[in-house]
Amino acid sequence: MTRARIDELLRAAAEEGPRDAAQLKRRILASAGPLAGGSAAVPAASGSNGGNWQAWSGSSKALLTLPLLVAGAGALLWASARTRPGEPSVVVAPAMAPTVAPASTTAGPLAAPSPGESGASAAESNEPAPASSVLVVNVESLPPAPARHDAKPRSTLAEELGLLERARASLAGGDAPGALGALDDLDRRFPRTQLRDEALLVRVRALEASGRHSEARARAHAFLEASPGSPYAANIAGAIGEESTP
């Protein structure tokens, strides 16, 4: 295998891109609605053949941005109150109509862990105000605005990868029980880990290495039955000395 061949392959992948990036950008802006400065949400903006993708990610895209806009309005009120020191520091906020409530229904299938799940989401942190018509707030009485720059999104993927790496390293170092411990940690802390298949492969190998063959086989067979088409199927079957039958 020559270095040139590898470079050629990687270059082909690097040069790939959306067929019509400008059109895709417009579509995303339209679907992101007011937040992105686009027109009102276009529910049917998604493309012709997104069937499979949408089947598992079906979010109510049009609803996502409203709470952010409301938050933006709040920020402006805050800023404008502070930039006019001569005036009474009282802000009159319009009562928020409970129309933002549907945003909380966007969790659905999207609720799987993703980066940035650390703090309250924009939707959660902008609960509609109770039904009073006008809310009068003395700015001086408010707590300082939260330092939003500190709100670094927590990446669960990084942590999950760290645990998987620990399991793999333990196994490579001949410490199968250590590997199984790390995998148990992964399962406990991230029950819905997106590295589930990877983790199972390492677990099956670790069980084999510990002499727990029947347990390894049971785990592997359960996986192969549930996900015969997985890219890990061959490796998992191989780990128990079998061949996968795609």
Added chain:
Amino acid sequence: MVAMPTRKTLAAAGAESDADRFRRALDAHLSFVWRTLRRFGVPEADADDAAQDVFLVFARKLSTVAPGREKWFVFHVAVNRALQRRRAMARRPERLDDDLADLRDPAAGDPEDLLVRKQQIALVDRVLASMPIELSTVLVLCDVEHLTMAEAAEALELPAGTVASRLRRARECFRLAVEKEETR
């Protein structure tokens, strides 16, 4: 009645509006997100929809993303989404792609070149899918997206030394897997 903020008033207040921030990230990172989705298994036919989905998550979470980390945020969302999709697809028969349709499209260039390129890309993606995820992420960032190791370390929130050693292993793993694929 209080006027809603406009981009002008926010700019006057010295802050970049959410709308500007969103647009800037979309301009800068759309292709990066699209390719990342592809490298982690999203078929070409689904990549536009998937990229749209990633940016809508970004829009929703904008206030939690620290300035300067926009690219890494959308990268993580894209990888997560692609892996979720890969799992979901493993449970049902893979739909046939019409990826070859554009070979007949004269605007798409020479059909033979296109076919070769598609085959090369498919090979890269098969090999990446067979690699441990902690190696494929580093390889994609450093050798496909040409980020520096420092940038990859920032993206993956890892020490630079870890990225360097993973990259070494990733390149070796990639090379061996390509060799195996090509001698099949």
